[in-house]
Amino acid sequence: SQTIHQWPATLVQPVGSPLSLECTVEGTSNPNLYWYRQAAGRGLQLLFYSVGIGQISSEVPQNLSASRPQDRQFILSSKKLLLSDSGFYLCAWREGGPGNTIYFGEGSWLTVV
Amino acid sequence: GENVEQHPSTLSVQEGDSAVIKCTYSDSASNYFPWYKQELGKGPQLIIDIRSNVGEKKDQRIAVTLNKTAKHFSLHITETQPEDSAVYFCAASYGSSNTGKLIFGQGTTLQVKP
Numbered sequence: 001s002q003t004i005h006q007w008p009a010t011l012v013q014p015v016g017s018p019l020s021l022e023c024t025v026e027g028t029s030n031p032n033l034y035w036y037r038q039a040a041g042r043g044l045q046l047l048f049y050s051v052g053i054g055q056i057s058s059e060v061p062q063n064l065s066a067s068r069p070q071d072r073q074f075i076l077s078s079k080k081l082l083l084s085d086s087g088f089y090l091c092a093w094r095e096g097g098p099g100n101t102i103y104f105g106e107g108s109w110l111t112v113v
Numbered sequence: 114g115e116n117v118e119q120h121p122s123t124l125s126v127q128e129g130d131s132a133v134i135k136c137t138y139s140d141s142a143s144n145y146f147p148w149y150k151q152e153l154g155k156g157p158q159l160i161i162d163i164r165s166n167v168g169e170k171k172d173q174r175i176a177v178t179l180n181k182t183a184k185h186f187s188l189h190i191t192e193t194q195p196e197d198s199a200v201y202f203c204a205a206s207y208g209s210s211n212t213g214k215l216i217f218g219q220g221t222t223l224q225v226k227p
Contacts, residue, residue, distance in 0.1 A: 046214060
């Protein structure tokens with residue numbers, strides 16, 4: 001069966017520091033991968049998606065970047081965090097092709113202080 | 114741009130009653146509509162989904178209906194139980210179907226009182 005792992009689960013970082021959140025998926029190949037952000041009490045906003053290694057699409061202008069160095073690995077990064085980057089970050093995956101279900105990881109809580 | 118409106122934002126029901134959450138979407142090309150349940154501090158879990166070629170789908174106490182003409186879809190939970198308490202999100206697909214992009218509603222906090 002497929003599983004998704006996301007870490008770290010919680011993170012407190014000072015303003016201006018770098019960020020790296022990592023996500024890996026097991027039990028599937030060539031998945032579509034996604035990073036979503038959820039502000040407190042709000043819905044989920046798509047930040048990045050990837051349909052293959054090295055292929056990254058950004059949905060909103062922001063202070064963050066994403067990379068996919070391996071087929072089942074997706075990384076969310078920032079060189080210098082802002083206070084507004086605080087939130088709950090969710091990695092998700094689905095099998096490639098149309099109409100398939102998206103599955104979410106357990107999320108990473110980021111607090112920028 | 115694409116948008117999904119979800120109502121109500123909060124819903125409180127007595128155990129055993131039914132709960133209904135409604136969503137409207139703006140993109141007439143949307144063809145996939147999942148519903149997710151999110152418990153505090155956890156990632157969303159898919160509970161049911163419906164595709165545009167189907168008007169209704171049921172899974173035990175949960176059902177979803179879709180009205181493509183009106184661009185409405187709704188989640189129905191019958192015989193609610195305290196463990197149904199959570200935040201529920203609707204979503205609609207947008208863009209190329211191969212990308213799997215979803216736009217989410219703002220969520221409904223459901224409280225089931227014992």
